[in-house]
Amino acid sequence: MNIIQRTLFLTLLGTCCSMAFAYDMVPAAKPQAATLLKNATVHTVLNGTLPHTDLLLENGKIKAIGSHLTDASATVVDLTGKHVYPGLIALDTTLGLTEISMVRSTNDTSDVGDDNPQLLAAAAYNPDSELLPTVRANGITHAQSTPRGDGLAGQSVLVNLDAWTIEDATHAATAQYHLYWPELPRVYADSERTKKAAEAYQQAVKRIKQHFNAAYRYQLSVTGKPDQKEDIRWHALAPLFKGNGKLFVHADQQQAIEEAAALARQYQLPLVIVGGYDAWRLADVLNELQAAVIYTHCLDLPERTDDPIAQAFKIPGLLKKVGIPFAIGFSDDWDSRNLPLAAAQTVAWGLTQEEALKAITYDAAQIVGATGLGAIMESYDASLVVSDGDILDPMTSKIEALYIDGRQVDLNNRHRQLYQKYLKR
Template sequence: MKKILFTVLAFSTLLKTAQAQNEAAAKPQTNPIALTGGTIHVGTGEVIQNGTVVFEKGKITYVGSGTPSLPAGTQSISVTGKHVYPGLISPSNQLGLVEIASVRATNDQQEVGDYTPNVRALIAYNTDSEVIPTVRGNGILLTQATPVGGVISGMSSVMQLDGWNWEDAVLKKDDGVHLNWPGYFRRGYNFETGSFSVGKNDRREEQFRELEKFFGDAIAYAQIPANDPVNMKLEAMRGLFDGTKNLYIAADYGKEIIEAVRFAKAKGVKKVVIIGGEESLMAADFLKENNVSIIVNTTHRLPNRTDDDTDLPYKLPYLLSQKGLTVGLGYVGLNWRTRNLPFLAGTVGGHGMTPEEALKLVTLNNAKILGIDKMVGSLEKGKHATLIVSAGDILDMRTAKVEQAYVQGKSINLDDKQKRLYRTFSEKYSK
């Protein structure tokens, strides 16, 4: 009897433990699916009322008004009164690389050394992260896992927020190299006072000489068709000079942005993207002339200069787009906060942009910048069926409620740790 009781208790404990874990990766799509009757936000600026989206084998086969002739075996799902969007894309952050920021053993976003372009973020990407489902629940289905630290941090990769491992999750491997431009000033944070500080960067000239030498070595190495032995660091830089990789440059001040772009162009880098760009409006015409895209960091902040308009950060993406730039929006560097990305776009939508233009900041524009727009970023025939269904406006925190999500046609379970805790303690305190 004791043995039976022990077995039952052990099984019960294991069951509860299993229920507390993230759901398994979604299974591949088997039957065609048609989402009918909803408001379709294509992601290109177009909105289709009472529309239908059909997808089969992970690819979109129809987007339009009304209901087309459906293939045999199609599962038809009514989304009348609801909104259908492309899956949102979060660029340049550490989602999947950082679990608990204050617990060092759960952080795998930085390598030792100042020049580590050969570091690949994708192999550190943790598909079992408890943070990922909480982000998915707000409609973000793709992220750019990005290393940090040093002068050249390493290579990022675009990951889907579903999969058993990084091999399953990766959408685009090693899409670019990340450079932290040596600025005139160095920002710091005082943990005792809880305040930020800005001081002169005394090592700037030394850092710039090192950067010049490293790029010189990389250029010489790239001119040799086959290198034996292979230099892993210089090999990682090769794609910058033939256009197969982006060079992402983190820079905020106007003068530093111009200086960084001139440096990259002088070295023969084909594709340059500015990350952050708090003062990018001061360099907007220069960026346009040099065909440089920009991913603006969180707009929920105060302006840098005391004489700037208080609303300038909210207006920045609109003002940059008016200059003809390709502008994306991200929660740069902040893994769990990136779940609020749609609400950043919603704020921009109230400061110059229309809601559909603001939606492009976190869908099609981000896809174009990351080089994945032929696969995702909008709801168009032939693209991946990576999309969400929301009860209300996804850019409005008051009405956004993601009820369905699909990654390449796979139906995603939207449960997460926070929802489980809510159910547990709601039950406890409702008695």
């Protein structure tokens, strides 16, 4: 091929690759009239379960809840025998940042370095990701798209999963800064190797403390000198030090959580522990700081060889018992669609069904500072899931409709398309 032919070929190839990572479902348009959902079993999360209840949706909000509601201009949908839930909220995901995990060019989850608080997941979020419709099909309407990395990895964003652009997708929430605490050093048979691992851990922790000390001093200098030369890293942390953001520390083991809590206490930073396998052991420390936990191990094996085989399943119940606010998360991309299954697992190990549902709806919204989301109440966002059965039971649940801000979303996805394709083989 000559140079013109090669250029045309590469352009076409690039276009095809781009199309391969964009789904075919068109984001739902804003309804022209109100929507009246009739005769459903409504799981409000905050006010119990209401049988034979109507919901009036207008301008993206829940306008009214009750029996025998009427609105002459509304589109009426009969949901007799169906269940209506708040849209599920998936925390600590990489949705929109990852497409194919084994293809590096489709992964925008991290950057080099361990001091990147200025990096925004929103800048890399792809609202056309093929993964989003597959996750929506399990009742998830919103997700926290979270950067990965070492140390200060950046800021996450709360998004709805049906939008044309990141601006359309972004849901108002508090600023969310993510700090990945280094893993505790292992003990090896070789004492010298153990010593080096311990030293590496201490150096990593020291570097984190240096970053926060530099950021704190920067905030003081900016306050006193408005013409101070800007450092984009520490400038990005201003909302956190002013109490307008939260520090999400990814840590599981007790020592790591204690050290993270000490750092938060030193600078009076609002704290959320992500992972939190040992968080229940530190109730006094975390409750003193009014910290919360995003627990992400509901379907995991135990962290320690001498833990009971069901230890990971019991921890949400233990967090509830010691009074630590928590939500249930699923730290993945496409696999985050298993969020309702993870919540269901906790019902057999200490939580009630209502508490498990609350942990993936209202509690999740509260932890990220999203108001008017995660429950079915008047004036709340009309982000709802209609299911034929119990949404926490994968054997009987069948998601029949999904509403985001009052817009009924297309539940088609690549999985369903492939299923239909091979039915015709």
